Amino acid sequence: MGFEDSIMQTFDCIKETLGNLDQSKLQLLALSSAGVGALLCYLTWKQSPKMIPIGDGWWGAGEKPLTEDEAIHRFVVKTSVEEIEDLHRRIDQTRFTDPLEDSGFNYGFNSSYLRRVVSYWRQEFDWEKQVKLINQYPHFKTKIEGIDVHFVHVRPVQKAGQTVLPLMMVHGWPGSFYEFYRILPLLTKTDSNVVFEVICPSIPGYGYSEAPHKKGFNTMEAARIFHKLMERLGFTEFYVQGGDWGAFITSNMAQMKPECVRGLHLNMVIARTDSFGQLLSLVIGCYLPFLVGFTKEDIRRLYPYMEKNIYDIMRETGYLHIQATKPDTAGCGLNDSPVGLAAYILEKFSSWTDLGNRDLEDGGLERKFSLDDLLTNVMIYWTTCSIIPSMRFYKENLKKDFKTRVDRVTSVSVPTGLAAFPDELLHCPRAWASSRFTDVRSFTYMSRGGHFAAMEEPQLMADDIIQFVEKVESKGHK
Numbered sequence: 507m508g509f510e511d512s513i514m515q516t517f518d519c520i521k522e523t524l525g526n527l528d529q530s531k532l533q534l535l536a537l538s539s540a541g542v543g544a545l546l547c548y549l550t551w552k553q554s555p556k557m558i559p560i561g562d563g564w565w566g567a568g569e570k571p572l573t574e575d576e577a578i579h580r581f582v583v584k585t586s587v588e589e590i591e592d593l594h595r596r597i598d599q600t601r602f603t604d605p606l607e608d609s610g611f612n613y614g615f616n617s618s619y620l621r622r623v624v625s626y627w628r629q630e631f632d633w634e635k636q637v638k639l640i641n642q643y644p645h646f647k648t649k650i651e652g653i654d655v656h657f658v659h660v661r662p663v664q665k666a667g668q669t670v671l672p673l674m675m676v677h678g679w680p681g682s683f684y685e686f687y688r689i690l691p692l693l694t695k696t697d698s699n700v701v702f703e704v705i706c707p708s709i710p711g712y713g714y715s716e717a718p719h720k721k722g723f724n725t726m727e728a729a730r731i732f733h734k735l736m737e738r739l740g741f742t743e744f745y746v747q748g749g750d751w752g753a754f755i756t757s758n759m760a761q762m763k764p765e766c767v768r769g770l771h772l773n774m775v776i777a778r779t780d781s782f783g784q785l786l787s788l789v790i791g792c793y794l795p796f797l798v799g800f801t802k803e804d805i806r807r808l809y810p811y812m813e814k815n816i817y818d819i820m821r822e823t824g825y826l827h828i829q830a831t832k833p834d835t836a837g838c839g840l841n842d843s844p845v846g847l848a849a850y851i852l853e854k855f856s857s858w859t860d861l862g863n864r865d866l867e868d869g870g871l872e873r874k875f876s877l878d879d880l881l882t883n884v885m886i887y888w889t890t891c892s893i894i895p896s897m898r899f900y901k902e903n904l905k906k907d908f909k910t911r912v913d914r915v916t917s918v919s920v921p922t923g924l925a926a927f928p929d930e931l932l933h934c935p936r937a938w939a940s941s942r943f944t945d946v947r948s949f950t951y952m953s954r955g956g957h958f959a960a961m962e963e964p965q966l967m968a969d970d971i972i973q974f975v976e977k978v979e980s981k982g983h984k
Contacts, residue, residue, distance in 0.1 A: 558761045558913050563727050565710065565718035566652020574649055576738060581645040581656060581714065585637050589889060593844055597628045600845040611856055611869040615849040619868045623852070624845055626877050636882045643690065647714070648738060650731050656714035657707040657735065658683050662694040664701055671768070671975065672741045673702040674732060674759075678750020678774075679896055680851040681958060682713045682886045684879075689960045692968035700975050705739065707732055709751065711895030713886045718895070724903045725751065726913055729758035733766065742766060745975060749773040749959060751899065758913050760920045769947075769978045771923040771971050773959040775934035777942040784938055799937030803951045807926075807933035815932060818861060822931060825854075829900035837894035847893055848884045855880060858957035860929045874962045923948035923974030925967065929956030947981075948974040 564570040605617045647654045664670055673693065677685050683706040693702040708715035709728055718727075732755065736744055745768050748756035753774040760767040787798035792809050795801070800808075808814065828836050840847045856869030863870035871880065887893050908914060922943040926933060928951070936949040950970050955963040 556917065556919060557764065558726065558758065558916050560730055560733075560762050561726070562651075563723075563730070564652045565720055565723055565727070566649075567719040570652065574652070576648065578646050578648040578738065581647045583637050583640045583645065583714070585633055585889070590633055593633075593888070594628060596842075596844050597624060600624065600843070610866050611853065611864045615853040615856075616867050616869065619871075620845070620849055622868075623848065623871075623877065623881075627844075627848070627881055631878065631881050633885055636878065636885065639687075640684065640882070643687075645714070648735065650734050650738075651727075653710050653716040653718060655707060655710060655716070655731060655735055656683075657705055658686075659739070660690050660694050660704045660706075662701040662703055668696070668699060668701045669979065670703055671700055671979075672705065672736070672739075672744035673971075674705045674707070674736060674744060674746045674756070675960070676707065676732070676746070676748040676752030676755050677709065677712070678748070678752045679712075679899065680854055680883075680887070681750065681961075682883055683708050684883050684886060685958060685961045687879075689964040689968050692964055693971065696968075696972060698972050698976065700972065700979060702745075705736070707735060709755070709896075709899070711899060712892055713890055717892065717898075722902060723899070725754040726758050726762070728755045729762055733759060733763055736766070743768050745769045745771065747771040747773075747971060750957065754903075754913075757918055760918050760922075761913055761916050764920050767920045769921040769923065769975060770918065770943075771925070771974050773925045773927060773967065774930060774957070775924050775926060775939050777934050777938045781941070784941070787937065800935055801951075804933070804935040804937075807928065808935070819931065822857060822861075825850075826900060826904075829897040830904040831901065833897035833901055834894055837897050840893045841891055844884075844888050847888055848881070850893075851884050851887065852880055855958060858931060859962060860956055861931075874958075879961070918943045919945060921945050921947045921978045923950075923970065923977075925950050925952050925959065925970045927952045927955040927957075927959050927963075929954075931957060947977050 602617050602621060606613060610616060643658050643660050645656065645658055647656050649655070662668075662670055675686050675689075677683055686704070686706050690704055690706075693704055695701065710723060710731065711717040743766055746756035746759050747770075748754075749772065753772045753776055756770055756772070757776065760770045787800070788808075788811060791798045791800045792805060795805055840850055852871060853869070855875060856863045856871050859874055860870060863873075871877075887896070922945055924934075924936070924939055924943070924946060926949065936946065939949070940946055948970070952959075952963070952966055952970070955966060959967050
């Protein structure tokens with residue numbers, strides 16, 4: 507019997523047992539289970555550390571020097587005729603394989619549609635124009651712990667009576683700082699009482715940030731570097747926002763120096779789901795959801811649990827196992843073939859936006875994104891040769907037991923806003939999130955959108971960030 511069969515059999519046995527109980531016994535069991543679960547959550551919270559160590563590091567090549575240049579330099583993205591000609595030459599040499607009939611995106615990026623994307627890339631996409639678009643906002647670099655850290659820094663248009671608040675937004679994989687270009691105008695010019703000065707860094711090893719030269723660079727190291735960046739910019743208190751790896755990094759920032767983080771907003775909710783209390787809530791939740799803190803929307807998004815949380819995740823995480831074990835091997839081909847790189851990256855923008863897109867020949871890519879935006883993100887990886895270091899980030903974070911790492915057993919105490927998008931890969935109910943985030947000020951069931959929320963639904967995301975920050979500012983952030 508396989509692992510999945512064992513889990514399914516266990517669930518069936520529990521469901522059969524529960525089905526044989528009368529209503530009074532079922533309610534008593536549910537109340538007892540909820541009480542035990544609450545007690546276990548309390549004991550876990552009481553015993554867990556409230557902060558994670560800040561530490562220090564050096565990720566530059568060679569030995570650490572006695573001093574480091576802390577100057578912030580203006581950076582401008584550039585391209586050249588040679589760079590574009592090399593891209594076109596490689597595209598022209600692409601070898602395609604015909605897709606299986608009626609396979610959609612279920613086997614990966616459908617090569618029939620890939621031919622159309624590549625044709626647009628080769629004949630119509632204007633990289634020089636997109637470079638100018640990228641440069642519409644000010645870019646900078648500064649050296650921290652031996653590596654150049656790239657960031658976009660956008661100051662707001664402040665109206666009378668508005669409070670300007672610094673906000674750092676952190677991307678994930680396979681995204682980049684460019685994910686935030688559609689939301690930036692909505693945050694730096696608002697009709698609210700608050701308006702934001704936004705800083706969007708590139709994770710070291712991604713895009714225009716230098717890759718670490720030494721092993722061991724994980725989300726906690728990135729969090730410390732981004733704290734140093736904000737300190738260097740003169741910010742002692744600020745908000746942070748993230749999804750994907752950005753959610754891990756910004757959560758680490760809140761755990762590391764909670765006195766600096768006024769509030770944390772996430773569009774990917776990360777909480778441990780392996781506690782006894784959560785297992786009980788999962789079993790009981792579909793029968794008596796109100797007793798375990800589940801809403802009707804939680805039920806709709808969570809169940810059938812095995813299909814949505816086990817099988818779908820297994821179908822979508824093959825890349826993760828490769829990148830968490832031998833990223834350099836797979837990365838060689840991606841770093842050498844622009845079409846291979848585009849297929850690898852853009853397939854995620856299809857299925858992670860909506861798993862239903864797997865049944866479409868075009869992957870539904872152009873329902874939420876333009877080809878110009880998608881290919882600009884790919885070009886950021888291509889022109890910087892950053893696909894391999896970005897993939898290494900998985901190995902650095904997952905080479906040990908991720909669940910027992912200090913940040914995973916440490917609660918997050920700063921005011922937190924959670925935006926639960928319906929097509930995110932996993933749904934985390936507020937009842938579960940509260941076991942890790944102890945001061946949830948806002949939990950929003952977003953009406954539409956998936957994993958790349960800021961790029962898919964910038965207005966919805968901006969509105970949720972603003973309403974969360976207004977709540978924190980009106981009631982006090984501590």
